Amino acid sequence: VSRMTVRQAMLDLARAGLIYSRVGKGTFVSEPKIDQQLKTLTGFTQDVIGRGSQPSSRVLEAKRESASDSIAEKLRLPLGTELVLLSRVRLADAIPLAVETVHLPHALVPNLLNHDFEVESLYAVLEKDYGYRLTRAEQSIEAALATPRQAAFLQLTPPAPILVMERLAFTDQGLPIEYVSSTYRGDRYKFRSILTPRAEQAT
Numbered sequence: 571v572s573r574m575t576v577r578q579a580m581l582d583l584a585r586a587g588l589i590y591s592r593v594g595k596g597t598f599v600s601e602p603k604i605d606q607q608l609k610t611l612t613g614f615t616q617d618v619i620g621r622g623s624q625p626s627s628r629v630l631e632a633k634r635e636s637a638s639d640s641i642a643e644k645l646r647l648p649l650g651t652e653l654v655l656l657s658r659v660r661l662a663d664a665i666p667l668a669v670e671t672v673h674l675p676h677a678l679v680p681n682l683l684n685h686d687f688e689v690e691s692l693y694a695v696l697e698k699d700y701g702y703r704l705t706r707a708e709q710s711i712e713a714a715l716a717t718p719r720q721a722a723f724l725q726l727t728p729p730a731p732i733l734v735m736e737r738l739a740f741t742d743q744g745l746p747i748e749y750v751s752s753t754y755r756g757d758r759y760k761f762r763s764i765l766t767p768r769a770e771q772a773t
């Protein structure tokens with residue numbers, strides 16, 4: 571067959587999620603999709619360990635910044651409130667699975683940036699060092715195509731599908747503490763939830 575035919579076939583396989591390419595290393599057969607159940611509030615580290623894999627992170631950005639209109643609204647804070655921004659590539663067994671950007675009110679987590687979040691779990695630090703236990707979250711998921719930047723971080727071949735998740739997490743006191751926007755590899759993830767019938771109203 572011609573080189574062009576092989577190239578097109580490889581692109582079709584990549585779009586179907588059956589293979590993936592790593593720059594400078596070659597093309598590989600994809601692992602089965604991760605079946606992520608949406609019934610408990612857990613962090614990436616807990617999820618990966620629970621599947622028997624080794625979690626790691628690569629910090630892209632860690633800084634303090636003022637809340638924009640949209641982030642202030644989501645965290646229910648005044649415009650310009652000082653926040654902590656933490657952006658990371660999240661990996662399992664050295665394979666990048668997600669890009670995660672977190673915003674937290676700085677007043678609630680002073681000195682948070684002193685931690686090394688390439689090896690530490692954010693949720694573990696929030697509970698151990700600050701006494702915050704996250705017990706509830708509002709979450710949405712939608713499909714999209716990866717931007718060139720996202721594709722590079724996730725080692726995807728464009729055009730590549732991703733799953734975009736937004737989550738607002740609350741402490742056990744009902745305090746909104748974390749807004750996170752995550753992009754997951756569409757070729758590696760599927761999200762599943764369990765639905766039950768609505769209880770019949772008394773008549």
